[in-house]
Amino acid sequence: MDISGADFVQGLAFLGAGIAMGLGAIGPGVGEGFVGGKACEAIGRKPNEAGLLTRTMLVGQAVSESTGIYSLVVALLLLFVV
Amino acid sequence: MIDTATFASASYYVGGGLAIGFGAIGAALGEGYTAGLASEALSQKPESAGEVVKNMLVGQAIAESAAIFALVVAIVLLFSQPEVVTPLTAWSAIGAGLAMGLSAIGSGLGSGMPGGAACRGLVRQPGNRGRIQTTMLIGSAVAQTPAIFGMVTAFLLIFLDFSSIPAYPGWAAMLGAGLGTGLAAIGSGVGNGFTAEEAVDGITRNPEAAKDTTRLMLIGMSVGQSTTIYGFLVSLLLIFFGFAEDTSLSAAMKLLGAGLSSGFGGIGPGIGLGLVAAGAVKWVARNQETTGVLTRTMLVGMAVTESTSIYALIVSLLLIVVF
Numbered sequence: 001m002d003i004s005g006a007d008f009v010q011g012l013a014f015l016g017a018g019i020a021m022g023l024g025a026i027g028p029g030v031g032e033g034f035v036g037g038k039a040c041e042a043i044g045r046k047p048n049e050a051g052l053l054t055r056t057m058l059v060g061q062a063v064s065e066s067t068g069i070y071s072l073v074v075a076l077l078l079l080f081v082v
Numbered sequence: 083m084i085d086t087a088t089f090a091s092a093s094y095y096v097g098g099g100l101a102i103g104f105g106a107i108g109a110a111l112g113e114g115y116t117a118g119l120a121s122e123a124l125s126q127k128p129e130s131a132g133e134v135v136k137n138m139l140v141g142q143a144i145a146e147s148a149a150i151f152a153l154v155v156a157i158v159l160l161f162s163q164p165e166v167v168t169p170l171t172a173w174s175a176i177g178a179g180l181a182m183g184l185s186a187i188g189s190g191l192g193s194g195m196p197g198g199a200a201c202r203g204l205v206r207q208p209g210n211r212g213r214i215q216t217t218m219l220i221g222s223a224v225a226q227t228p229a230i231f232g233m234v235t236a237f238l239l240i241f242l243d244f245s246s247i248p249a250y251p252g253w254a255a256m257l258g259a260g261l262g263t264g265l266a267a268i269g270s271g272v273g274n275g276f277t278a279e280e281a282v283d284g285i286t287r288n289p290e291a292a293k294d295t296t297r298l299m300l301i302g303m304s305v306g307q308s309t310t311i312y313g314f315l316v317s318l319l320l321i322f323f324g325f326a327e328d329t330s331l332s333a334a335m336k337l338l339g340a341g342l343s344s345g346f347g348g349i350g351p352g353i354g355l356g357l358v359a360a361g362a363v364k365w366v367a368r369n370q371e372t373t374g375v376l377t378r379t380m381l382v383g384m385a386v387t388e389s390t391s392i393y394a395l396i397v398s399l400l401l402i403v404v405f
Contacts, residue, residue, distance in 0.1 A: 003331045011331035014401060018339025021397040022265075022346025025390035029269070029309075029347075032390075033354020036383025037361030040376055044365020047372045054379055061386045068390035075343070075397045079405070 009082075017078040024071025031064040086172075090164050093172035097179030098159035101236070104183025104264075105152020105190075108271065112145040112194020119198030123205040130208060134201050137215060141197020144222040148190035148229040148271075155182040155236045169249035170256060177260030178239035181317070184264030185232020185310075188271020188352070189225055195275035196221035196282045203286030210289045217285050217296060221278025224303045228267035228274070228310045228352075235263040235317050248327035254334035255325060258341025259317040262398070265345030266313025266391075269352020273306045276356040277363060284367020295367045298377060302359025305384050309348035309355070309391045316344040316398045323402060340401040347394020354387040 003011075039057035043050050084092075120138040124131055159179065164171045200218035204211060239256060247255070281299035285292050320337060362380035366373050 007330045007332050011333075011335035014332055014336035014405065015339045015342075017397060018336075018341070018343035018401060019346070021394050022343040025347035025394045026350035028390045029350025029352070029354040029387060030357070031350075031354070032383075032387040033273070033351070033357035036354070036358030036380070036387055039383060040358065040361035040379050041365055043375060043379055044362075044369055044372050047369075047375055050375050050379070054382065057379070057383060058386065061383070065386070065389060068393060071390075072393045072397070075393075079397070079400060 013078045013082045017075040020078065021071050021075040025068055028064050028068035032061045035060045035064060086169055087167045090167045090171040090175070093175045094159045094163065097175035098156040100176065100179030101152050101159065101182040102156035104180070105149050105156070105186035108187035108190025109146050109149035110190070112191045112275070113142040114194070115191070116141045116145065116194045116197035116201065120201035123202045127205045130205055133208065133211070134204050137204055138197065138201050141194065141200060141218060141222060144219070144226070145190055145193035145197060147226055148186040148193060151229050151233045152182050152186045155179070155233065158240060166243060166245060168245045170244040170247060170252045173253040173256040174239040174244060177256040178236040180257070180260035181232045181239065181264040182236040184261070185267035185271070186229045188268035189227070189229035190271070192225040192271040192273070192275025192278070193222045196225070196278035199279045199282035203282055207286050207289070210286060213285050213289050213292045214282060217282050217292070217299070220296065221274070221281055221299065221303070224300070225271055225274040225278060227307055228271040231310050231314045232263055232267050235259065235314065238321060242321065248325065250327060250329045251325055251334035251337055254337040255320040258337045259320040260341070261345045262313045262317040262320065262341040263310070263345070266348025266352065267310045269349040270307050270310040273353045273356020274303045277302045277306065277359040280360040280364045281367070284364055288367050291367045291370045294370050294373050295363055298366050298373070298380070299359070299363050301377070302356070302363060302380065305381070306352065306355040306359060308388060309352040312391055312395045313344050313348045316340055316395070316402070319402055336401040336405050340398040343394045343401070344398040347391050351387055351391035355384050358383040358387055
């Protein structure tokens with residue numbers, strides 16, 4: 001296996017993109033699931049407030065999502081820009 | 083210098099070690115959880131020991147099956163030496179060990195959780211034994227599915243003939259295929275465990291709601307498999323896509339990166355999907371009138387939770403297909 005400088009950088013950028021997106025997805029996945037689960041419990045307790053609770057759930061999940069989107073942005077930067 | 087055949091047979095031993103080493107983690111934790119809840123339940127009502135211990139052993143036996151899959155793959159790797167040795171044989175054996183071992187972690191742990199809840203339920207509602215145990219058995223069995231995806235990937239990697247695939251970058255494809263399914267399956271297994279545990283608890287509390295609760299549990303658990311299926315899809319692509327020979331480092335790293343992305347990316351959403359379904363199942367069991375609204379909310383919540391694993395899938399597909 002012959003490795004040149006440019007190839008080494010490109011190779012590790014690919015590996016870094018995979019690791020960034022993969023590890024970065026763990027937290028938002030668990031966090032959004034926790035929000036969703038608690039929202040279902042809250043709607044179970046107070047079905048009349050389903051609209052408000054669904055809205056709150058989606059806002060909360062959207063904020064939890066943000067770190068996942070940062071990971072996606074970094075992964076895409078590593079793939080297409082670096 | 084070590085020749086290809088020696089390297090291949092040594093890697094079979096490494097693969098076997100990885101399979102049962104990682105594979106033993108989950109089942110042991112899951113069975114410990116079952117036994118812990120059984121002990122807790124018995125301290126409240128020692129006279130129901132016979133019933134609870136019997137149920138504990140059944141629950142533990144199902145959780146054990148994830149480790150038994152791993153043991154089977156390990157034994158295959160230890161005692162069957164490769165018939166056709168190619169430079170890829172060594173890497174596919176290590177990939178097989180990773181796929182089986184890692185995927186058994188989640189299933190073993192998840193499978194033990196409904197067993198523990200059933201022991202608790204038998205002490206609270208002894209008259210309701212049939213429904214509690216049925217739900218436990220369904221939940222534990224479905225929670226084994228991620229380990230079965232891992233085992234399928236492992237056997238594909240062990241028994242397929244890779245002589246037509248070039249060693250560079252094929253070695254990274256084999257390793258990535260093992261990591262893709264193996265890591266992603268951890269999340270689904272644990273998530274399924276959360277869902278099934280709440281279902282068993284709910285049916286203990288309200289046996290009347292058994293039908294709705296079981297139905298919602300099964301919907302939640304099957305949607306919870308989706309992250310493992312993404313990992314499995316990436317593994318199949320890595321195994322069957324066919325890559326041109328390329329000795330550069332970047333050609334190999336993009337395939338390994340694809341496996342790591344969808345693999346790690348499946349862990350979090352897999353657990354999260356299980357948590358969403360657990361919340362919905364818990365309250366359908368308490369208040370059946372909310373079944374409609376909770377099914378809807380659960381599916382919306384799951385779709386949003388799923389999104390990060392879809393980002394990971396997109397990055398994997400970009401790495402495999404576009405670059």
